[in-house]
Amino acid sequence: MKSVESASGRGPAVGRGNKMRAAVLAAxxxxxxxxxxxxLTVDAVAQRAGVHKTTIYRNWKTSDGLVADALACHFATDIPIPDTGAVESDLRALARSLVATMTTQAGRALLTTALSDAERMPQLAEIKRALFEDRFRRAEPVVTRAVERGELPMETDPAELLKALVAPIYFRLVFTGEPVDEATADQAVDVALAAAHARVLPTP
Structure with a gap:
């Protein structure tokens, strides 16, 4: 990460407390x-947020801590888990939600940061691990309900099906740069369901 340089001006003052914190994390x-x-520099963040860089350093000891906190706070919100009564529409809702999230400015920031030298930062690695574990844990009932309804084979592993669902989406986002949209999400659902019905996603 670049060294901090002097700021050349700031936006409107944003006050203190929660309002300041929200402005800095968004910036x-x-x-x-x-x-x-x-x-990324603390100066640039401070200028964009409308605060002085010393304000940032009083609240975040390091720029790495600031980055980790910003990503963790942004993605800590609960995600709605669909329950439409059918596995195909449930998975389609999940996949489309993932596409919508990861194609936002914050989603792109998470991807670019995770693929950069920041990956060696233990704090960020832990946040990324916890984020994916949390998302899979929340979404697993979609698969278990489908198994109980007889829509999927009994031996289907929820985590493996969810990995099969998100893999085509992340492949485009990270490696090929191909367009990612709702059609991408729907195709990912078809792939994941085909794998499940072929009984290649068994519980270990």
């Missing part, structure tokens, strides 16, 4: 999305 997400982790 960090925007900087990550626009410049990437390696180019």
């Amino acid at each position: 960090t997400i925007k900087e990550l999305a626009e410049t990437g982790y390696a180019a």
Whole structure:
């Protein structure tokens, strides 16, 4: 990450407390999305947030801690788990929600940061691990309900099916740069369901 340089001006003052914190974390997400982790500076975040850099350092001891906090706070919100009564429509809702999230500015920031040198930062690695574990844990009832209804084979492993669902989406986002939209999400659902019905996603 670049060293901190003097700020050349700031936006409107945002006050203190929760309002200041929200402004700084939002500014960090925007900087990550626009410049990437390696180019992010506390000065740039401060200018965008409308605070002085000393305010940031009083609340976050390091820029790495600021980045980790911004990503953790943004993705800590609960995600709605669909329960439409059919596994196909449930998975379609999950996949489309993932596409909608990861194609936002914050989603792009998470991806670019996770693929950068920040990956060596233990705090960020833990946040990323916890994020995916939490998302899978919340979504597993979609699969278990489908098994109970007889829509999927009894031996279907929920985590493996969910991995099969998100893999095509992340492949496009991370590796090929192909367009990612609702059609991508729907195709991912078809792939995951085909794998489950072929009984190649068994519980270990």
